[in-house]
Amino acid sequence: MNLKRVGRRTVALSVPPSVRSCACIGGKFEGQGPLGSCFDELGENSFFGEATWEKAESAMQKRALSRALDKAGLKAGDLDYILAGDLLNQCVGSAFGLRDFGIPFYGLYGACSTMGESLALASLLIDGGFARRAAAMTSSHFCTAERQYRMPVPYGSQRTPTAQWTATAAGCTILEEKGQGPYVTHVICGRIVDKGITDANNMGAAMAPAAYDTLSAFFRDTETGPKDYDLILTGDLGELGHDIVRDFFQRDGIDLGERYQDCGLLLYDREAQDMHAGASGCGCSAAVLNGYVLPGLRAGKWRRVLFAPTGALLSPTTSFQGESVPGICHAVCLSAEI
Amino acid sequence: MNLKRVGRRTVALSVPPSVRSCACIGGKFEGQGPLGSCFDELGENSFFGEATWEKAESAMQKRALSRALDKAGLKAGDLDYILAGDLLNQCVGSAFGLRDFGIPFYGLYGACSTMGESLALASLLIDGGFARRAAAMTSSHFCTAERQYRMPVPYGSQRTPTAQWTATAAGCTILEEKGQGPYVTHVICGRIVDKGITDANNMGAAMAPAAYDTLSAFFRDTETGPKDYDLILTGDLGELGHDIVRDFFQRDGIDLGERYQDCGLLLYDREAQDMHAGASGCGCSAAVLNGYVLPGLRAGKWRRVLFAPTGALLSPTTSFQGESVPGICHAVCLSAEI
Numbered sequence: 204m205n206l207k208r209v210g211r212r213t214v215a216l217s218v219p220p221s222v223r224s225c226a227c228i229g230g231k232f233e234g235q236g237p238l239g240s241c242f243d244e245l246g247e248n249s250f251f252g253e254a255t256w257e258k259a260e261s262a263m264q265k266r267a268l269s270r271a272l273d274k275a276g277l278k279a280g281d282l283d284y285i286l287a288g289d290l291l292n293q294c295v296g297s298a299f300g301l302r303d304f305g306i307p308f309y310g311l312y313g314a315c316s317t318m319g320e321s322l323a324l325a326s327l328l329i330d331g332g333f334a335r336r337a338a339a340m341t342s343s344h345f346c347t348a349e350r351q352y353r354m355p356v357p358y359g360s361q362r363t364p365t366a367q368w369t370a371t372a373a374g375c376t377i378l379e380e381k382g383q384g385p386y387v388t389h390v391i392c393g394r395i396v397d398k399g400i401t402d403a404n405n406m407g408a409a410m411a412p413a414a415y416d417t418l419s420a421f422f423r424d425t426e427t428g429p430k431d432y433d434l435i436l437t438g439d440l441g442e443l444g445h446d447i448v449r450d451f452f453q454r455d456g457i458d459l460g461e462r463y464q465d466c467g468l469l470l471y472d473r474e475a476q477d478m479h480a481g482a483s484g485c486g487c488s489a490a491v492l493n494g495y496v497l498p499g500l501r502a503g504k505w506r507r508v509l510f511a512p513t514g515a516l517l518s519p520t521t522s523f524q525g526e527s528v529p530g531i532c533h534a535v536c537l538s539a540e541i
Numbered sequence: 542m543n544l545k546r547v548g549r550r551t552v553a554l555s556v557p558p559s560v561r562s563c564a565c566i567g568g569k570f571e572g573q574g575p576l577g578s579c580f581d582e583l584g585e586n587s588f589f590g591e592a593t594w595e596k597a598e599s600a601m602q603k604r605a606l607s608r609a610l611d612k613a614g615l616k617a618g619d620l621d622y623i624l625a626g627d628l629l630n631q632c633v634g635s636a637f638g639l640r641d642f643g644i645p646f647y648g649l650y651g652a653c654s655t656m657g658e659s660l661a662l663a664s665l666l667i668d669g670g671f672a673r674r675a676a677a678m679t680s681s682h683f684c685t686a687e688r689q690y691r692m693p694v695p696y697g698s699q700r701t702p703t704a705q706w707t708a709t710a711a712g713c714t715i716l717e718e719k720g721q722g723p724y725v726t727h728v729i730c731g732r733i734v735d736k737g738i739t740d741a742n743n744m745g746a747a748m749a750p751a752a753y754d755t756l757s758a759f760f761r762d763t764e765t766g767p768k769d770y771d772l773i774l775t776g777d778l779g780e781l782g783h784d785i786v787r788d789f790f791q792r793d794g795i796d797l798g799e800r801y802q803d804c805g806l807l808l809y810d811r812e813a814q815d816m817h818a819g820a821s822g823c824g825c826s827a828a829v830l831n832g833y834v835l836p837g838l839r840a841g842k843w844r845r846v847l848f849a850p851t852g853a854l855l856s857p858t859t860s861f862q863g864e865s866v867p868g869i870c871h872a873v874c875l876s877a878e879i
Binding site for chain 2: 301331335
């Protein structure tokens, strides 16, 4: 059997799956940022009509999937699979948000790389002949993440300058075997990379080596370089991580140039909103992808985008036990045409 | 494109992937049970040479993968993917256990159904032409699960009669595109099923409806019945859940018979060890599959086995917030011959 591969790690999809629809839901702060108009719905507060923040996160996933189905003119029964995960312990944002749809469900845990992981696996399931349509989605919520990973929000803890702000957002992409695009042409699965960073308030530095590992493998495998893409987008490295990735490539003599952006630097107004090192969370790259990148590809703003969200595979327990922070980066190549 | 499907939800693999090797690691109690001789390695205590139980769980995954690679005569670089997850918050058992191997990693969260989910997705990646070889694995640890979900072990909390005992075990299966078998011939992805059970100490009852949903869909899709399998094995429903699944089928006029077993009822000696309603945890079905079922298929003990591990998609937070317990069941059909 010939593998559908180019190079060592990259899959070249034989019939690139097409984006049928996409949707994203955001919180109040996300609506006040530069991408505010990109959201399908914005919450007036952080509760989305629910009694707890965890239930609010599930409600966002439910709304994101419902919106994406509506925009596609599809019912839940038209989806063969849904692939989703989130940051909450035991990924309950996804499980409780999606339990009423009755769609076959593969639960994922890729931390903040989940939008990339879900998009990659949904593409593989379609290209492999196992599904006609599949949804990829994820979410995060500032208040659920703060109380789980750091301190309850009402404590009003001081944040370090390297800290990022977990986005309150959910995003959903519905892929299908044929359509008008944009298309997923390539996917590459990340490896766990741990360079020994132990500061859990500097996720950008912890995840940057994983982004470099995946992106450099992708360029090598596909015999392309940064100039072959109109936009190269990591997930939520923020200001520090973004600079580190740029430095790593500079050492290899490769200039990523202005086309290299990070979702964490796009979601909020860096001056007016002051989110320190930028946005983070699964919902950050999910919102930027589904609210900004996919519509931009459709509108002809870009032709080819490399979307490479990163995740930090730590837990509060591993940090308490003195462990470093392993990172991972799953990337997909999106193209307006095939 | 013709989907590789039979019926609505079941995938019939066009070139059934073959089990190249399998391995499992267990704790002290698991070694004292009726399947004690099935383990590749047994820990003398619950620490596996590490300073904490969480690190011990990662060490078990590391050992299970290393053993499976050794038995197959393979190096880490020979695997195209590893698919793994566990019960720990943020699935750190897998991330820290597997970080040193450098194998492309798709992290999963399927709670105690993870051995089924990982086996299913690994099979699909191989059959889809994306991988030559992939490893599927998971783990659980009694002490990490107790302190995360219930009470720290040293408290010596009283357990209810419906409670199950989380297995301290890890299991790994390496699949490849061609080989001597046993083979994965069919996979079916579970749906989230929530019948409103709110007792987090009665997981069997919460997960049984999901097992019934998946198994009945599988029989319908493949036009088979229980008699077509030598062994039908749910993951960790324990005594109560096992009886409930049998009752559900009885109402449909289907007798599951003696061939219907549950990994949770096989791992420990029900009288001498008194684990209440039985074993549970991702490691329970992983150990029974890799230590007992796959070697049994190879040895000709059975020809066709339906392996259907179940997961409860709750977290302590969702229970505190009054939520019910959603369940899921991912199944794969294993055959000694094709």
